[in-house]
Amino acid sequence: MAAASASRSSRGSGLNLALFYVFLIVFVLVSVAPLLWVFKMSIITKSELFASPPTILPRTPTAASYATIFGDPAFQKALINSTIIAGTTTIICLFFGSIAAYAIARLRFRFKSIVMTLILAISFFPPVAIIAPLFIQFRTFGIIDTYLAAIVPDVVFALPLTIWILVSFFKELPRDLEEAAKVDGATTIQAFRKVIVPLAAPGVFTTAILTFIFAWNEFLFANTFLFDADTQPVTVAIPNFATVYTVDYGAQAAAAVMVTMPLVILVLIFQRRIVSGLTAGAVKG
Amino acid sequence: MAEVTLEDVSKIYGEDVVAVRDMNLDIKDGEFIVFVGPSGCGKSTALRMIAGLEDISSGKVFIGDNVVNDLPPRDRDIAMVFQNYALYPHMNVRENMGFALKLKKMDKAEIERRVDEAARILSIERFLDRKPKALSGGQRQRVALGRAIVREPKAFLMDEPLSNLDAKLRVQMRTEIGKLHNRIGVTTIYVTHDQTEAMTMADRIVVLKDGVVQQVDTPQVMYENPKNVFVAGFIGSPAMNFMRARLEKENGGYAATFGRTRIPLDRSAVGERGMDLGRYAGEEVVLGIRPEHIEDATLAEGAAIGSTNAPNTIEVEPQVIESMGSEKYLYFGIPQEQSVHLDSVAHMTGDSGVDGGGSADDFDEMLVARVSAESQARRGDRMLLALDASKIKLFDPETEQAIL
Numbered sequence: 259m260a261a262a263s264a265s266r267s268s269r270g271s272g273l274n275l276a277l278f279y280v281f282l283i284v285f286v287l288v289s290v291a292p293l294l295w296v297f298k299m300s301i302i303t304k305s306e307l308f309a310s311p312p313t314i315l316p317r318t319p320t321a322a323s324y325a326t327i328f329g330d331p332a333f334q335k336a337l338i339n340s341t342i343i344a345g346t347t348t349i350i351c352l353f354f355g356s357i358a359a360y361a362i363a364r365l366r367f368r369f370k371s372i373v374m375t376l377i378l379a380i381s382f383f384p385p386v387a388i389i390a391p392l393f394i395q396f397r398t399f400g401i402i403d404t405y406l407a408a409i410v411p412d413v414v415f416a417l418p419l420t421i422w423i424l425v426s427f428f429k430e431l432p433r434d435l436e437e438a439a440k441v442d443g444a445t446t447i448q449a450f451r452k453v454i455v456p457l458a459a460p461g462v463f464t465t466a467i468l469t470f471i472f473a474w475n476e477f478l479f480a481n482t483f484l485f486d487a488d489t490q491p492v493t494v495a496i497p498n499f500a501t502v503y504t505v506d507y508g509a510q511a512a513a514a515v516m517v518t519m520p521l522v523i524l525v526l527i528f529q530r531r532i533v534s535g536l537t538a539g540a541v542k543g
Numbered sequence: 544m545a546e547v548t549l550e551d552v553s554k555i556y557g558e559d560v561v562a563v564r565d566m567n568l569d570i571k572d573g574e575f576i577v578f579v580g581p582s583g584c585g586k587s588t589a590l591r592m593i594a595g596l597e598d599i600s601s602g603k604v605f606i607g608d609n610v611v612n613d614l615p616p617r618d619r620d621i622a623m624v625f626q627n628y629a630l631y632p633h634m635n636v637r638e639n640m641g642f643a644l645k646l647k648k649m650d651k652a653e654i655e656r657r658v659d660e661a662a663r664i665l666s667i668e669r670f671l672d673r674k675p676k677a678l679s680g681g682q683r684q685r686v687a688l689g690r691a692i693v694r695e696p697k698a699f700l701m702d703e704p705l706s707n708l709d710a711k712l713r714v715q716m717r718t719e720i721g722k723l724h725n726r727i728g729v730t731t732i733y734v735t736h737d738q739t740e741a742m743t744m745a746d747r748i749v750v751l752k753d754g755v756v757q758q759v760d761t762p763q764v765m766y767e768n769p770k771n772v773f774v775a776g777f778i779g780s781p782a783m784n785f786m787r788a789r790l791e792k793e794n795g796g797y798a799a800t801f802g803r804t805r806i807p808l809d810r811s812a813v814g815e816r817g818m819d820l821g822r823y824a825g826e827e828v829v830l831g832i833r834p835e836h837i838e839d840a841t842l843a844e845g846a847a848i849g850s851t852n853a854p855n856t857i858e859v860e861p862q863v864i865e866s867m868g869s870e871k872y873l874y875f876g877i878p879q880e881q882s883v884h885l886d887s888v889a890h891m892t893g894d895s896g897v898d899g900g901g902s903a904d905d906f907d908e909m910l911v912a913r914v915s916a917e918s919q920a921r922r923g924d925r926m927l928l929a930l931d932a933s934k935i936k937l938f939d940p941e942t943e944q945a946i947l
Contacts, residue, residue: 434629437596441700442643442690443617452642456633 293518299511300324307507323508324516327499332487333513336495340517343405343480343491344473347412351420351469356462359424360450364433374425381418385411385478396483407483408491412473419472420465427461428454467528471521492517545607545697546572547593547730552602554588554754562588564754565602573728579741580751580777586734587702589751593732594700595619606697622691626703628683630675630690636662637671640689661689664723681712688723698730705740717743738778742766750774772829772943775936781834781872783936784910785883788830790823790937798854799830799935801881805854808947809933819946823939828946829883831936834872837912839920840927856927861920862909873912873920873928
């Protein structure tokens with residue numbers, strides 16, 4: 259989209275166009291380079307890893323690191339833990355988020371913008387600042403080392419995002435449709451279920467992906483509240499590919515790639531939908 | 544099919560924002576009623592209260608013999624057509640039309656039969672399997688109508704259903720809705736801001752302004768005998784002209800005078816209202832005359848009228864002449880002391896209709912005459928216009944109510 263508008267505005271000016279592409283290429287390189295480097299690290303041998311000077315292209319590609327991590331039951335367990343934590347967070351966020359967002363988008367009540375700001379304010383808190391009090395509370399509740407210790411703070415920080423995106427989605431849906439459904443004989447619940455939900459599905463889906471990515475990538479809370487490998491997600495497990503004497507960088511890189519892959523695939527498949535979801539409300543369709 | 548009755552119905556938002564005030568109306572079974580008025584007059588709110596989409600602040604709404612105030616829309620057995628069609632985008636035409644019947648858990652075969660029947664009436668059989676987004680505006684509007692028809696409801700409620708269509712299609716759909724109503728004869732309440740739609744479709748028109756019903760009458764009565772300045776100016780296109788005049792007694796009858804013009808009022812029109820008119824003798828009144836009742840004096844019927852010293856003529860200097868082919872519109876100013884500035888007239892600017900309404904905007908202060916195409920009138924040339932004395936309307940300048 260940026261490319262399209264930039265090329266449109268710079269039509270007729272060769273210099274501008276050239277500058278645009280220079281910046282584009284630099285930007286992409288800067289963003290992508292670390293990821294490519296990690297990928298490279300994951301497919302080379304240990305000796306090549308420590309070669310000096312470092313190789314740019316992998317000399318002898320190998321899947322050894324991948325074999326290592328998939329052979330490691332701890333990594334498999336961590337993947338499952340991540341899925342459980344991110345999945346549960348997403349489901350909880352969507353359930354409460356869609357109900358709250360629907361109410362905010364549809365009902366008339368006072369101080370609506372204040373409510374919206376308060377919701378957003380929650381995500382203003384730097385997680386680091388609340389980590390100590392949370393730890394004490396969680397210990398009191400006895401949920402340290404359980405999935406809940408990661409899910410609860412994840413939900414707290416993801417829910418504002420979920421609500422904000424969904425509100426803009428629900429606002430886009432014409433009110434007439436619900437009214438038409440009600441006149442057609444539907445109850446409020448039926449109108450919501452048979453008309454609103456199917457129409458909002460793309461929006462809900464986008465929100466789900468974004469929430470899932472957020473929870474999947476979360477590290478700080480999980481690292482602080484989960485000590486037991488039985489509950490740790492992959493983000494926490496990756497640094498553990500180290501022994502007292504050596505760090506298995508190759509395995510860490512392979513694990514990082516494996517963890518990122520599902521997200522990249524999700525986003526690539528649904529990128530059009532995600533962009534339109536984020537900009538819903540900005541432009542009249 | 545049923546009667547719809549409104550008894551002292553009001554809608555008040557918050558503390559004191561009145562959208563509809565004490566509305567009373569008896570809609571007969573099978574009648575086609577049009578609510579018309581400028582934007583913000585409460586016509587849509589009134590309709591939505593009947594539909595159940597808006598709470599009723601006070602008063603009662605009856606559909607048939609039942610008070611429906613507290614019934615949700617689904618229990619009122621009414622069908623509604625919305626301005627933007629409100630078709631369910633994720634269902635095809637057939638599902639859209641059958642949605643209400645499906646909710647009623649009606650037999651599949653019966654749903655099929657009714658949808659096919661409605662599709663045939665509206666000639667949309669070809670589109671039954673399409674999604675709404677694959678249809679044109681006119682086709683979508685037909686589907687919206689179809690969704691209403693299949694219900695076989697007690698009443699149809701239509702909220703500006705044609706205003707999203709282009710001018711030509713609007714005229715065509717207007718006729719179709721009329722035909723449809725003749726065919727199925729369901730009580731219909733139709734909301735529009737377009738007086739032309741109201742005039743052409745309605746059995747009776749309800750004119751609203753600021754939430755208050757101004758007049759309820761058949762189109763013809765409304766046109767011939769508007770109850771006040773607002774209705775007079777709102778109904779008819781181009782809008783009625785208003786000017787200041789004085790009412791004077793004249794050998795047993797009355798005459799309205801302004802400038803050098805003296806119009807003897809038609810005795811039969813004055814009739815039994817002569818007594819009331821007496822109160823205004825010697826007083827200032829607002830005179831109203833429709834553009835179509837003003838003619839180029841040289842073409843006006845009757846030799847006496849055509850002569851320069853005939854009493855019912857005015858001398859004007861046309862500023863703009865619009866030739867419509869079949870007739871000509873002359874726009875002309877009148878002296879400051881004769882022009883009228885009424886709130887209710889200013890209110891209507893731009894809402895007076897599709898044709899001519901737009902151009903009339905630019906000539907706020909001007910009057911319009913609709914003269915024969917043969918008129919030789921030229922811009923800037925002084926000329927005489929003859930006013931049809933039998934069509935003159937008089938209004939009280941204070942209350943704005945009609946006195947003749």
